[in-house]
Amino acid sequence: MKLYHISDRESLDELIPSIPRNYFTRNGIEDSIRPRICCSIDIDGCLTGIGYNIEGKEFNVYEIDIDERDIYKPSRPELPDSEWSGELWIFKVVKCQKIARIRVTRGISTQDYTYWIDGIEHKGELVRWEWEVIDE
Numbered sequence: 001m002k003l004y005h006i007s008d009r010e011s012l013d014e015l016i017p018s019i020p021r022n023y024f025t026r027n028g029i030e031d032s033i034r035p036r037i038c039c040s041i042d043i044d045g046c047l048t049g050i051g052y053n054i055e056g057k058e059f060n061v062y063e064i065d066i067d068e069r070d071i072y073k074p075s076r077p078e079l080p081d082s083e084w085s086g087e088l089w090i091f092k093v094v095k096c097q098k099i100a101r102i103r104v105t106r107g108i109s110t111q112d113y114t115y116w117i118d119g120i121e122h123k124g125e126l127v128r129w130e131w132e133v134i135d136e
Contacts, residue, residue, distance in 0.1 A: 001065075001066055001067070001071065002041075002063055002064070002065055003039040003040065003088060003090075004041070004045075004064070005038065005039045005061075005062045005064060005096060006043065006046040006047065006050075006059040006060065006061055006062070006102075007059060007060055007062065008057070008058070008059055008060070009060065012060075013095065014093055014094065015037045015064070015093065016037075016093050017034075017035035017036045017037050017090065017092065017093070018036075018037075019032055019033070019034070019035050019036075020038065022052070024079075024080070024115075028118075029080055030078065030080065035091070036090060036091055037064075037089065037091075037094060038087055038088075038089060039064060039087070039088050040085070040086050041088070042086075043131065044128065044129070045087065046061075047104065047129040047131065048081075048085040048086070048126065048127065048128060049081075049085040049087040053107070054104045054107075054129060055104055055106055055129075056103070056104065057103070057104050058101060058102065058103045058134065059101070060100075060101050061099050061101070061102055062096040062097065063097050063098075063099045064090070064095075064096050065095075066090065066094055070090055070091075070094075072088065072089040072091060073088055073089075074087065074088075080113060080114075080115035080124065081113055084110075084111050084113065084126045085126070099136070100133050100135065101134050101136075102134060103132055103134050104131045105129075105130045105132055106129070106130050107128070108127065108130065109127055110126050110127065110128050111125070112124065112125055113126060
């Protein structure tokens with residue numbers, strides 16, 4: 001199965017699981033215990049999974065060829081926007097190949113969702129990002 005991962009890092013030939021450092025992991029909203037590689041079945045899903053303002057930013061797109069048995073679909077308690085972002089996790093080191101460099105051009109708000117911090121309800125906003133290939 002082909003999956004995609006985006007990164008601002010250049011020239012990766014393998015991806016190593018790590019715990020993302022973001023608002024959700026710092027506040028106990030998203031799993032902050034299991035190291036993983038975050039990926040998706042398409043570039044749109046990768047960008048949605050980032051979850052913060054990335055307009056104007058550039059990323060490298062990496063393709064991963066992996067057996068479906070090595071892919072984990074996080075539940076909503078593990079990742080609050082999982083059902084909309086389509087983010088998938090891989091728990092082992094994998095080989096990858098850079099296939100393009102993209103620039104994010106603008107975001108479009110598409111969905112609100114709810115998450116909790118210390119029992120207090122918060123609202124999140126799912127954003128779909130438009131992007132263009134700038135180098136293949």
